[in-house]
Amino acid sequence: MCRHAAWLGAERSLASLIDEPEHGLLKQSYAPRRQRHGMVNADGYGMGWYVPGRPEPVRYRRSVPIWTDANLPGLAAVARSTCLLAAVRSATVGMPVEESATAPFTDRTWLLSHNGRVARDAVADLCDAAESTCDAAWVAGAVFQRGRAGAGLGESLAEVVVQAGEKDPAARLNLLASDGTTLAATVWGDTLFHHRFHDGVLVASEPLDDLPGWQAVPERSLLTVTRDDVRVQPL
Amino acid sequence: MCRHAAWLGAERSLASLIDEPEHGLLKQSYAPRRQRHGMVNADGYGMGWYVPGRPEPVRYRRSVPIWTDANLPGLAAVARSTCLLAAVRSATVGMPVEESATAPFTDRTWLLSHNGRVARDAVADLCDAAESTCDAAWVAGAVFQRGRAGAGLGESLAEVVVQAGEKDPAARLNLLASDGTTLAATVWGDTLFHHRFHDGVLVASEPLDDLPGWQAVPERSLLTVTRDDVRVQPL
Amino acid sequence: MCRHAAWLGAERSLASLIDEPEHGLLKQSYAPRRQRHGMVNADGYGMGWYVPGRPEPVRYRRSVPIWTDANLPGLAAVARSTCLLAAVRSATVGMPVEESATAPFTDRTWLLSHNGRVARDAVADLCDAAESTCDAAWVAGAVFQRGRAGAGLGESLAEVVVQAGEKDPAARLNLLASDGTTLAATVWGDTLFHHRFHDGVLVASEPLDDLPGWQAVPERSLLTVTRDDVRVQPL
Amino acid sequence: MCRHAAWLGAERSLASLIDEPEHGLLKQSYAPRRQRHGMVNADGYGMGWYVPGRPEPVRYRRSVPIWTDANLPGLAAVARSTCLLAAVRSATVGMPVEESATAPFTDRTWLLSHNGRVARDAVADLCDAAESTCDAAWVAGAVFQRGRAGAGLGESLAEVVVQAGEKDPAARLNLLASDGTTLAATVWGDTLFHHRFHDGVLVASEPLDDLPGWQAVPERSLLTVTRDDVRVQPL
Numbered sequence: 024m025c026r027h028a029a030w031l032g033a034e035r036s037l038a039s040l041i042d043e044p045e046h047g048l049l050k051q052s053y054a055p056r057r058q059r060h061g062m063v064n065a066d067g068y069g070m071g072w073y074v075p076g077r078p079e080p081v082r083y084r085r086s087v088p089i090w091t092d093a094n095l096p097g098l099a100a101v102a103r104s105t106c107l108l109a110a111v112r113s114a115t116v117g118m119p120v121e122e123s124a125t126a127p128f129t130d131r132t133w134l135l136s137h138n139g140r141v142a143r144d145a146v147a148d149l150c151d152a153a154e155s156t157c158d159a160a161w162v163a164g165a166v167f168q169r170g171r172a173g174a175g176l177g178e179s180l181a182e183v184v185v186q187a188g189e190k191d192p193a194a195r196l197n198l199l200a201s202d203g204t205t206l207a208a209t210v211w212g213d214t215l216f217h218h219r220f221h222d223g224v225l226v227a228s229e230p231l232d233d234l235p236g237w238q239a240v241p242e243r244s245l246l247t248v249t250r251d252d253v254r255v256q257p258l
Numbered sequence: 259m260c261r262h263a264a265w266l267g268a269e270r271s272l273a274s275l276i277d278e279p280e281h282g283l284l285k286q287s288y289a290p291r292r293q294r295h296g297m298v299n300a301d302g303y304g305m306g307w308y309v310p311g312r313p314e315p316v317r318y319r320r321s322v323p324i325w326t327d328a329n330l331p332g333l334a335a336v337a338r339s340t341c342l343l344a345a346v347r348s349a350t351v352g353m354p355v356e357e358s359a360t361a362p363f364t365d366r367t368w369l370l371s372h373n374g375r376v377a378r379d380a381v382a383d384l385c386d387a388a389e390s391t392c393d394a395a396w397v398a399g400a401v402f403q404r405g406r407a408g409a410g411l412g413e414s415l416a417e418v419v420v421q422a423g424e425k426d427p428a429a430r431l432n433l434l435a436s437d438g439t440t441l442a443a444t445v446w447g448d449t450l451f452h453h454r455f456h457d458g459v460l461v462a463s464e465p466l467d468d469l470p471g472w473q474a475v476p477e478r479s480l481l482t483v484t485r486d487d488v489r490v491q492p493l
Numbered sequence: 494m495c496r497h498a499a500w501l502g503a504e505r506s507l508a509s510l511i512d513e514p515e516h517g518l519l520k521q522s523y524a525p526r527r528q529r530h531g532m533v534n535a536d537g538y539g540m541g542w543y544v545p546g547r548p549e550p551v552r553y554r555r556s557v558p559i560w561t562d563a564n565l566p567g568l569a570a571v572a573r574s575t576c577l578l579a580a581v582r583s584a585t586v587g588m589p590v591e592e593s594a595t596a597p598f599t600d601r602t603w604l605l606s607h608n609g610r611v612a613r614d615a616v617a618d619l620c621d622a623a624e625s626t627c628d629a630a631w632v633a634g635a636v637f638q639r640g641r642a643g644a645g646l647g648e649s650l651a652e653v654v655v656q657a658g659e660k661d662p663a664a665r666l667n668l669l670a671s672d673g674t675t676l677a678a679t680v681w682g683d684t685l686f687h688h689r690f691h692d693g694v695l696v697a698s699e700p701l702d703d704l705p706g707w708q709a710v711p712e713r714s715l716l717t718v719t720r721d722d723v724r725v726q727p728l
Numbered sequence: 729m730c731r732h733a734a735w736l737g738a739e740r741s742l743a744s745l746i747d748e749p750e751h752g753l754l755k756q757s758y759a760p761r762r763q764r765h766g767m768v769n770a771d772g773y774g775m776g777w778y779v780p781g782r783p784e785p786v787r788y789r790r791s792v793p794i795w796t797d798a799n800l801p802g803l804a805a806v807a808r809s810t811c812l813l814a815a816v817r818s819a820t821v822g823m824p825v826e827e828s829a830t831a832p833f834t835d836r837t838w839l840l841s842h843n844g845r846v847a848r849d850a851v852a853d854l855c856d857a858a859e860s861t862c863d864a865a866w867v868a869g870a871v872f873q874r875g876r877a878g879a880g881l882g883e884s885l886a887e888v889v890v891q892a893g894e895k896d897p898a899a900r901l902n903l904l905a906s907d908g909t910t911l912a913a914t915v916w917g918d919t920l921f922h923h924r925f926h927d928g929v930l931v932a933s934e935p936l937d938d939l940p941g942w943q944a945v946p947e948r949s950l951l952t953v954t955r956d957d958v959r960v961q962p963l
Contacts, residue, residue: 053533062523065535065558074806081802086356087557088535091590093827097786098803101779120561121321121356122798123391156358156390288767297758300770300793309571316567322792323770326825328592332551333568336544355796357563556826591791591826593861626828626860 025138026051026064027110027126027199028231031206031248032223037070037099040109041089044231052089052111057214057229060140060195061113067125068092070109071134072102073203078132080108080203084125105223106203110136115158123155128163132202133170135163138213138228139195145187162187166200176200177207177247181258184209199226206248208240209258215240217253224248260373261286261299262345262361262434263466266441266483267458272305272334275344276324279466287324287346292449292464295375295430296348302360303327305344306369307337308438313367315343315438319360340458341438345371350393358390363398367437368405370398373448373463374430380422397422401435411435412442412482416493419444434461441483443475444493450475452488459483496521496534497580497596497606497669498701501676501718502693507540507569510579511559514701522559522581527684527699530610530665531583537595538562540579541604542572543673548602550578550673554595575693576673580606585628593625598633602672603640605633608683608698609665615657632657636670646670647677647717651728654679669696676718678710679728685710687723694718731756731769732815732831732841732904733936736911736953737928742775742804745814746794749936757794757816762919762934765845765900769816772830773797776839777809778908783837785813785908789830810928811908815841820863828860833868837907838875840868843918843933844900850892867892871905881905882912882952886963889914904931911953913945914963920945922958929953 028040028048042049046056052064069084081102085092089111110126118124126136137159146161153164162183169179184196188211195212208215208226216237218225226248230237240246240255247254263275263283277284281291287299304319316337320327324346345361353359361371372394381396388399397418404414419431423446430447443450443461451472453460461483465472475481475490482489498510498518512519516526522534539554551572555562559581580596588594596606607629616631623634632653639649654666658681665682678685678696686707688695696718700707710716713728733745733753747754751761757769774789786807790797794816815831823829831841842864851866858869867888874884889901893916900917913920913931921942923930931953935942945951945960952959 053535063533063535065523065533066561077806081806083799083803085799086561087590091536091556091584093589094788094790098788101782101786114561119356119358119390119563120557121354121358123354123356152391154391155354156388288770298768298770300758300768301796312571316571318564318568320564321796322825326771326791326819328824329553329555333553336547336551349796354798355792589826589828589860591824591828593824593826622861624861625824626858 025110025112025126025136026055026058026228027108027136027138028225028227029108029199029201029206030223030225031106031250032220034103034105035107037072037102037107037109040107040231041099042096045233047231048109048111049089051229055229059213064111064113066114066120067112067122068110069125069127071127071129072104073106074104078203080129080132080134082127082129082134084122086121086125106201108134108136108199108201115140118157119155124157124160126159128154128160130167130170133167133176133200135166135198135200137162138197141187141194141196142191145191145194149183149186162196162198166198176202176205177245180207180209181245184211185258197228204249208246210240210242210244210246211258215246217246217248219253224253260345260347260361260371261290261293261463262343262371262373263460263462264343264434264436264441265458265460266341266485267455269338269340270342272307272337272342272344275342275466276334277331280468282466283344283346284324286464290464294448299346299348301349301355302347302357303345304360304362306362306364307339308341309339313438315364315367315369317362317364317369319357321356321360341436343369343371343434343436350375353392354390359392359395361394363389363395365402365405368402368411368435370401370433370435372397373432376422376429376431377426380426380429384418384421397431397433401433411437411440412480415442415444416480419446420493432463439484443481445475445477445479446493450481452481452483454488459488495580495582495596495606495608496525496528496698497578497608498695498697499578499669499671499676500693500695501576501720502690504573504575505577507542507572507577507579510577510701511569512566515703517701518579518581519559521699525699529683534581534583536584536590537582537592538580539595539597541597541599542574543576544574548673550599550602550604552597552599552604554592556591556595576671578604578606578669578671585610588627589625594627594630596629598624598630600637600640603637603646603670605636605668605670607632608667611657611664611666612661615661615664619653619656632666632668636668646672646675647715650677650679651715654681655728667698674719678716680710680712680714680716681728685716687716687718689723694723730815730817730831730841730843731760731763731933732813732843733930733932734813734904734906734911735928735930736811736955737925739808739810740812742777742807742812742814745812745936746804747801750938752936753814753816754794756934760934764918766818769818771819771825772817772827773815774830774832775814776832776834777807778811779809783908785834785837785839787832787834787839789827791826791830811906813839813841813904813906820845823862824860829862829865831864833859833865835872835875838872838881838905840871840903840905842867843902846892846899846901847896850896850899854888854891867901867903871903881907881910882950885912885914886950889916890963902933909954913951915945915947915949915951916963920951922951922953924958929958
């Protein structure tokens, strides 16, 4: 059920998440190595990045397999940023396959991807309005609603995951979000890894390559990444 | 804002609504003659038809202009039924262009198309759940909800149109629906015509050709067509 | 590189090739069991069927994964014929993913699917014009050209496969074709199976289920199926 | 049959061709003012731009109406370059609607858009290979072939237009091309305008706004724009 990845640090291209690493999101779309649910992530993909002078991210989504989009290689090579986020989707059975149901979702300066699934009943009370009727859009709407009310990025993620997880014990709620200067991610039912470099931090559902340095983030925790700090807290 | 058409009578092909008449839905998609809002209907199209032994209609939708779908001519020629409904879409600005936002919507044996627009606030209380976040899906959801609770086709349309129209005086709510044996349609802010033949009745947003026999249905009324009867009642 | 299947016999629905069998083309699109090249068949799908009174087949193609097309279940359930053909596509790297590059290709009464790949140089002289620049469209064009010149279905397939195979020894050229009353298929580099029933014959790249009766067709042979006969000849 | 536009000069965003001007390509897609053939340009759109340090342009194409692509506003706002080219398509009847048939076509450093139509026989001898079977792709292939053989941008356009125009007197062959430092365009059967600013030059099928300064380029001529010069020569 989806794979996602993000970078915070020195300027990089989106290609550094997608096609440059041996097991980047392109490869993970048809041959993920750590995916516990679903076999391929061919129900769409999306990416968001931040550009100087524009607080809102640029966001690009398609509802086709990432490997079929001939526009991608050029865009991924030239779209460079200090903060990048991308995701490939495996739709929950019965959910529509269309752009409005594809991560990343966005609201003001925030971007969000959901790797997992949750019963609609468990999020219905948490969210007034969402872009799509799919579960991930409702989760995103719930997080964005807390953000507009003044909560911080990690705080909003944590609150939504814990509340939805209580109502639906079978939920898987790995979220990955950014506001352009921070990355925040939850681990709730699926894998998550991070990798520190001298000039930044990668966060991904599963390692993008076989190089040393990838660290698994423990189940039921919140990961927060800033330019100066990587913090893991229990949820 | 959309054009729709339907047939109830002797078995006909979908082509009889789409490409056989000089001003069928194919032509209306790029050159409508009576459209009051919007210029082209190129944001998708859909069609539904009933097959013996299967109470639920077959439903087909695409989010591309009807003239670009190379699959259509073959399907429209061989899909034959005593009850047909089709629509071409002009999306309200800001609404997503995707299949789940495209008419006809369907639930159990019912099919529904919405030609118009309405504020979400005006339908929010009328509908518990809808397929998409677009206004037409909410209108459809409100009608289907009344049907599942036991109301008839025309009765459900009338109730939703009158209630939504009261809350949003600027709403345009021309609906066209079927249960396989009846057609029902409302006139609320846009044009509607019907045409009786010896073997059936056509209903359409605007005449499909220049032949005599098309009759305008008056504003704020409900049209109900059965095999034996065509009735117009004020709303 | 693609999976295909066909039926000739008593009237059946397209669902009998796609979603009714446990390992039909729907399952084969994401979890094929005998595929030698490629991992998933998510680059589009297509189907063709013959309708009484219409010599040309009805043909339907999409360039998205078969499991994402919400239109399919309804169409596959009601499209019934004595002669059916369907295919799911894994695009050769570098080939476009679009409808005009997706099987089945069609010309007059013939339908054709290509499971494999071939160098363009090896088919360039065999074909004056094709629908798309992809290798499969050129192979189809070469077969159709022989048909228009008077050659029979199996004869046309055999000639193209042998000639292209000589020029490109690495070519894989499993073709499956029909004219509405006959199925013809070649085995040249990939698997093919057939299964006789009392009321017809199934032909498929790999068995659609685990029931007994599937027979492998030997490498480098031509299979010809009519209502009365199943014949295998060496190529 | 299509509208196109390009800019050469100080760095600008793609939005300056598409949605910022009152009659930019977005408006021209559904309400062109000078189009002689076709009514809307809703069969796809594309754009190309040059990025420092990368000789090849970045190229982006979709086969849907430009107004339905929710990815466009963000991309058009942040894609900035000294050399931009964009086009909206009205497909010739019978031509496929898909990305590989959509301008701009590209080869090495060149970008090309074709506004018009031409018989395939008239270009068949001019081109060894093209990306798609549509007429515009063949025209592009013929131009690119001359470029790879050493001919200049304007020279290649002129040769192809004159040769194809001789063979098909009904051809319309308005081409617009770039190599990143020059714009070249032909006028052969449709309108073309240019507009000089202190910091660059706009070229477009029809004026992007009602401001003074747009100059019509005469029929049967070649326009060449460099940083220092705008030249019009007869063809």
